Amino acid sequence: MSISQLMLSSLLAFAEPPAGYAEAVDELEAAAEQAKRSTSAATIDRLEQAVEGVERFPMELAIDTKGHEQRAFAQLSLARLYLTQGDEGAAGRVMDDAIFGIGIAPLPIERFGPTLGDFYERRLAALEALGQATLAVDCKVACGIYVDGNAIMGDEVSLYLGPHLVHVTSNEGDPLTRELVLTLDGARIEYGQGFASAGDDSLAHGELSATQDTRLAWGKMERPIPRWKLAGVGVSGGVFLASIGVGLGFGMAVRANGSVHEELITAAEESLTDQKPSNDIDPNSKGDLCALARAEPSPDDSGAVTNAEVTEVCNKADVYASVGSAMMLIVAPIAAxxxxxxxxLLNTHRVPKTTAKALRRHQPGLVVAPRRDGGVFVTGGFRF
Structure with a gap:
């Protein structure tokens, strides 16, 4: 998948949630509340339908953190109801769906007690034992890909084996919705030209146009903001602030009246009152205290220093100064x-190339060929 497809998948995902989605979320919340008070078959059926209802809006669900949390809570409530009814198979199916759909966030399993917690651990261990496989989506047009209610940034994703709900959307054709069972062989979906297929399953969809060319454009920030852009700004901005803070802190520490400078003065003063007259370093000396402390006591003491304690503080000051300089002169500029x-990049996005799109639609052509009797033969074509 190209960068334009990645960007467009984010653009497609951002839209004002339709009334149908808001109503589906409200029904999901109401059904989950009912499940706290009732374990009847009607309650289970309502909760099943509510979960399916909110999953009919993959684009809205993918960018709605609260909706994601409510779906996960409802699925766990449903799994608990099935366990209460003694239907461990149905409970396992729902628990797997919850694990598939939560993405990288943790399931709120601690809110449901040890029984469901143990069941979750067993199901997760079973999925881990089965392994994972790759689902690849080959989009012939700019598209958005959603798996189990999560936006996929790229053209393939590694998933646990089992049933997964896949949605592929594009502004150039009808969306595709399919539940496929992922095996160790993996699966591949082609979208945007003819028919799409995953394994032996044929996935029909509407006719789409040819592959869309795009160009970079500056303008309104795309929504939702791609996570890699936010991560880039956040990480680099954090490194910039941290490097400035560390650089200033270390620099101030070695300046006059700084903590390391005060430590140096204290060490020099203590040398005047200890039992070693040979290591005296006068803190009021106009010379470099560190040079005095590091000087060899005599030519016979090669490698020795006059005052080890003051030298240790001087070495510390050198490290502080080096780190502070590196942060201010190297790390901070790069991070900035x-x-x-x-x-x-937050305000840079892809837009269609209207000229290329028009050329593809009308398919102009020109043929020039020599004639046997001299001259040339010229003909052209243009599709309406």
Missing amino acids: VSTITFGL
């Missing part, structure tokens, strides 16, 4: 440039 770059 990186932060600015990612900040600019």
Whole structure:
């Protein structure tokens, strides 16, 4: 999948949630509340339908953190109800769906007690034992890919084996919705030209146009903001602030009246009152205290220093100064440039190339060929 497809998948995902989605989330919350008071078959059926209802809006669900949490809570409630009814198979199916759909966030399993917690651990261990496989989506047009209610940034993803709900959307054709069972062989979906297939399953969808060319454009920030852009700004900005803070802190520590400077003065003063007259370093000396402390006591004491305690503080000051300089002169500028770059990328996105799109639609052509009797033959074509 190209960068334009990745960006467009984020653009497709950002839209005002339709009334249907808001109503589906409200029904999901109401059904989950009912499940706290009732274990009847009607309650189970309502909760099943509520979960399915909110999953009909993959784009909205993918960017709605609260909706994600409510779905996970409802699925765990449903698994608990099935366990209460003694239907461990159905409970396992729902628990697997919850594990598939939660993404990288943790399931709120601690809110349901030890019984469901133990069941969750068993199901997770079973999924781990089965392993994972790759689901690849080959989009012939710019598209958005959603698996189990999560936006996929890229053209393939590694998933646990089992049933997964896949949605592929594009502004150039009808969306594709399919539940497929992922095996160790993996699965591949082709979207945007003819028919899409995953394994032996045929996934029909509407006719789509040819592959869309795009160009970079500056303008309104795309929503939702791609996570890699946010991560870039956040990490580089954090490194910039941290490097400035460390650089200033270490620099101030070795300046006059700084903590390390005060430590140096204290060590020099203590040398005047200890039992070693040979290591005296006068803190009021106009010379470099560190040079005095590091000087060899005599030519016969090669490698020795006049005052080890003061020398140790001087070595510490050198480290502080080196680190502070590196942070201010190397790390901070690099992080600043990186932060600015990612900040600019926040307002850079892909838009269709209208000229290329028109040429593909109308397919102009020109043929020039020599004639046997002299001259040339010229003909052209244009599709309406």
